[in-house]
Amino acid sequence: MQKFTLTANQINNQTKQRISQTKMCKRVILSVLVIVCCHQLFYINGQRLLLETTFIYSFSSSEYNTVQVLSSAIVLQLIPWNIKYINADKATEYVGKEAYSKVQVAVIDTGVDYDHEEFRKRVFYINGYPYYYWGKSCITWGYNVITDEEGLEAVEDYDGHGTACVGIIAALNNDVGIIGVAPGINVYVIKRANEATEELTEESLNKIIEAIKIAAMGPDGIIGTDDDPEVISMSFGFYIDYPELHNIIKWAYNKGIVLVAAAGNKPDLGTSFPAKYPEVIAVGSVDENGHPSSFSSPGEIYAPGENIKTTFKGNGYAIMEGTSFACPHVAATVALMIAEDLKDKKRDLTPKEIREILINTAKQVNVNGKTIRIVDAYAAVKAVTSYNSNPSSDPPIISPYAYSLASSQEDFYENTTKLIVSWSDEYIIDPT
Secondary structure: OOEEOOOHHHOOHHHHHHHHHHHOOOOOOOEEEEEEEEEEEEEEOOEEEEEEEEEEEEEEOOOEEEEEEEEEEEEEEEOOHHHHHOOHHHHHHHHOHHHHOOOEEEEEEOOEOOOOHHHHEEEEEEOOEEEEEEOOOOEEEEEEOOOOEEOOHHHEOOOOHHHHHHHHHHOOOOOOEOOOOOOOOEEEEEEOOOOOOEEOOHHHHHHHHHHHHHHHHOOOOOOOOOOOOOEEEEOOEEOOOOHHHHHHHHHHHHOOOEEEEEOOOOHHHOOOEOOOOOOEEEEEEEOOOOOEOOOOOOOOEEEEOOOEEEEEOOOEEEEEEOHHHOHHHHHHHHHHHHHHHHHHOOOOOOHHHHHHHHHHOOEEEEEOOEEEEEOOHHHHHHHHHHHHHOOOOOOOOOOOOOOOOOOOOOOOOOOOEEEEOOOOOOOEEEOO
16 A cells, blocks of 8 residues: 655645634643544556644644644545546546446456455545445356356456456545546356466367357346346457357347457467457557557557456456556457447337447547557547437547557556467467
């Protein structure tokens, strides 16, 4: 936990007023020591801080004398650069928690640390001071296709890859750790493997196909019901086309599910499958300057995929890198778009229309003469509102502009793990 001292001019007017009020208290005894402790929450450079200021006064019958003023701030929660970069914080505020809490995102991966503080820990305040309690996990359903078991315990993550992806999507706004694109959104986790990187065999391919089918049907095992996920996020890939895989992708797509996948980490081989299928939104990776990552395969849309602070197994945090971690940004953005669409109690937009809005509202960045599109969650959800009001019109196209970040943030975690996903050949399932 990071602590530092703030200067006096960073104490706001409310605190100064409380000091003044303390000085005005009636003197009834000759000598006494008064200690006033103030708690306030605010943001500095994307970090949510708790300012704890202690004022120690001594006074006598003649005058007041300040003995000591102690001010310290504790970093409670970091808003990672990638969340601000795609305007996810603005998008969630625009859509509202009540709306997107009715949407489900299915994540097919290595499982999840469902008991992580970012998925369960809630906060409330008394006199400006945070108090925490463990609530129900936002991971609402899990299924393990390896063991054919259902339940959250069945999808325990021994690798960390899946937990990292889920954190990018749903990490709670609870004044600890980080925050996700859609904090607290309902997540289904389908465990396809114990390790993100594994040999691609007939068995592992069949598990992926089964995972997509089970994810699409939701907890009740019936396609077309209310508990079906609106989005499926797939942070894996390989460089061989399998008709059986494409068939299940087309089946889910035709049921109205939006499919999002990582483009891959091997640009010399192009976009990996399943991202390469026309029914799937392929997501490439960019760095903090909006430049395509050197490891990224081509995507039709891009999202942050470098220096991503997110959740990790064992109730931990890690800094991740790869198109695997760009993919969840887009999947969560799509979920917010659908939540906005559902505000009138019905789903109006098809997967094709959602894709068009997502692409047309993306930030256009010119890099070395090549224009790429980077997801803009806020622009996308606002465009859904406009599109529903006038569905005969095409979504607006944002004019190209250079997109830059503010000054870099300080490292937040003292003992983080940096994982750079290794490249693979066409016969290895790439965790991307």
